[in-house]
Amino acid sequence: MAPKTTSAKAKKFAPSPEHVTALSALPGSDTTVDFFGKVIETSVSGLPEFHQLAEIFGYRAKGLCVRFPSTQRISLPAPDGPADGCGWDPSQFVVWRNLPRSLSTNQFNVTTTTVHEVMAAAVFKSAVDSEPTVDDVLHQWLSQSVPGQPIPDLDQLQVAWASFGSGGAFTIQVQQNLANLLNAAFQLSPPIVVANLPGTLTVGQLKLNLHRSA
Numbered sequence: 001m002a003p004k005t006t007s008a009k010a011k012k013f014a015p016s017p018e019h020v021t022a023l024s025a026l027p028g029s030d031t032t033v034d035f036f037g038k039v040i041e042t043s044v045s046g047l048p049e050f051h052q053l054a055e056i057f058g059y060r061a062k063g064l065c066v067r068f069p070s071t072q073r074i075s076l077p078a079p080d081g082p083a084d085g086c087g088w089d090p091s092q093f094v095v096w097r098n099l100p101r102s103l104s105t106n107q108f109n110v111t112t113t114t115v116h117e118v119m120a121a122a123v124f125k126s127a128v129d130s131e132p133t134v135d136d137v138l139h140q141w142l143s144q145s146v147p148g149q150p151i152p153d154l155d156q157l158q159v160a161w162a163s164f165g166s167g168g169a170f171t172i173q174v175q176q177n178l179a180n181l182l183n184a185a186f187q188l189s190p191p192i193v194v195a196n197l198p199g200t201l202t203v204g205q206l207k208l209n210l211h212r213s214a
Helices: 115-129 134-141 157-164 172-186 203-209
Strands: 032-039 052-061 064-076 094-100 104-106 112-114
Touching: 032 115, 064 134, 064 172, 112 115, 134 172, 134 203, 157 172, 157 203
Parallel strands: none
Antiparallel strands: 032 052, 032 094, 052 064, 064 104, 104 112
C-alpha cells in the first residue's frame, strides 16, 4: 500500500503572533542608515514628493562611520536635525536618520536609484580608483580636512583631530571611529583597537605601525 501523502491544502496550522517576527528584528538585520550632509538650495522638478536636493558626505550604519571619497548629490526628505555624531560639526552639517536602504531617490543627474545603491557605488568607485592609503583614511576620519591636503607626519593624532576634526575632545569614540575606518580599509588582522591609537601617537608612527608610507 502506498504511503499517505499530506497536501498543502490539508495543512491547517496557522502561526500565532508569537511565532512571527519582523525582518528588522533579526540578528544582523540592517535595514536603515543615517546620512550626513548639507541641503542644496535649488529648485529641481521631477523629484519624489517632499524631497529636496542634498549633498551627502558620509553615512553611519551599525555604529560604523564612513566618509564617501566624493560627495553624492541625491534627493532626500527634510533632514532630522543637526549632525549628531561621527565627527560632523553640527553647526555645518545635518543628519537624515533611519533612512530605509530601499528608499527611492534621484541622483543629481535625475537617475532613479536607492540609498543602498548610492552607498555601494561610492564604495566601489573608491576601490576601483586606487588602494586606499593611511592619508585617505585620515581624511575620512577628519571631517574638516580636504583630500590631498597634507597631514604632517609629526602631528600627534590628538593634534590632527584638534586641527582638522570636529573640534571636540579626543574621546574614546573618536579613537574607535578611526579604528573602524582603518580595519575596514586595510582588513587588518588582528584588528587595530583603541589601545593602539593613543592621542600621543604621531601620524608618521601610525603609518610605520601599519607598514604604509602614505
